[in-house]
Amino acid sequence: MEFKVLVVEDEISINDILVSALRADGYTVKGVFTAKDAKNALDFFKPDLVLLDINLPDDNGFELCRYINDKRPIPVIMLTARNDIVDKILGLELGADDYITKPFHIKEVLTRVKVAMRRVNKYKEHAEQLYIEINRFIKVNLDGRNVIRDGEEVKLKPKEYELLEFFIKNRNKVFTREDLLDLVWGMDYDGEIRTVDVHVRRLRSKLDKEGLPSIIDTVFGTGYVMR
Numbered sequence: 001m002e003f004k005v006l007v008v009e010d011e012i013s014i015n016d017i018l019v020s021a022l023r024a025d026g027y028t029v030k031g032v033f034t035a036k037d038a039k040n041a042l043d044f045f046k047p048d049l050v051l052l053d054i055n056l057p058d059d060n061g062f063e064l065c066r067y068i069n070d071k072r073p074i075p076v077i078m079l080t081a082r083n084d085i086v087d088k089i090l091g092l093e094l095g096a097d098d099y100i101t102k103p104f105h106i107k108e109v110l111t112r113v114k115v116a117m118r119r120v121n122k123y124k125e126h127a128e129q130l131y132i133e134i135n136r137f138i139k140v141n142l143d144g145r146n147v148i149r150d151g152e153e154v155k156l157k158p159k160e161y162e163l164l165e166f167f168i169k170n171r172n173k174v175f176t177r178e179d180l181l182d183l184v185w186g187m188d189y190d191g192e193i194r195t196v197d198v199h200v201r202r203l204r205s206k207l208d209k210e211g212l213p214s215i216i217d218t219v220f221g222t223g224y225v226m227r
Helices: 012-024 036-046 061-070 083-093 107-125 158-169 177-185 194-207
Strands: 004-008 026-033 049-053 076-080 098-101 131-132 138-141 144-151 152-154 217-219 224-225
Touching: 004 012, 004 036, 012 026, 012 107, 026 036, 036 061, 049 061, 049 107, 061 076, 061 083, 076 083, 076 107, 083 098, 083 194, 098 107, 107 158, 138 158, 144 194, 158 177, 158 194, 177 194, 177 224, 194 224
Parallel strands: 004 026, 004 049, 049 076, 076 098
Antiparallel strands: 131 138, 138 144, 144 152, 217 224
């Protein structure tokens, strides 16, 4: 399957390096330098993944991340020279799936993209519609990877879906944040443990109903569980 990557980076040299390396790795790539061009590319280029620099000349990268997340459920990997934990958490809160701090090795970027694209490939697979009911409002097709809430499909990003599926397959088992990082993100993931909290919060915001218990319970001092 041919995958498309949109590179949003205002430094010409870095943009050229990323575009060239990704093309050499077999991806269809478009490089842009502004948030305006990135928004246009979302419509006509239709990328499967976005590499997004935080510091852009015409807009804040965080706001563009929010825009992308609202418009299309695709992975966003943020690139930044800043190494502040607050920036990382903010990026995750706004829909980023991963975070790479400059200066970076191009092989690291290619590896992160490859891992994200494996999730996209699974997300695009079509399968027989077989649903599991989480409750009377929500049902999930584990083969087709789609989620229905009150009769309408809910767009989950690949990692959000993987976390939801893990909980569905392991109901009534309590997992620590460290467990979830290892079992859902993988042993080689070196991101912050708060990543788990951010993704649980996103699932709750998309699937919970006001006035009813959350689909994912917090076990204080331990972690999370789906009853």
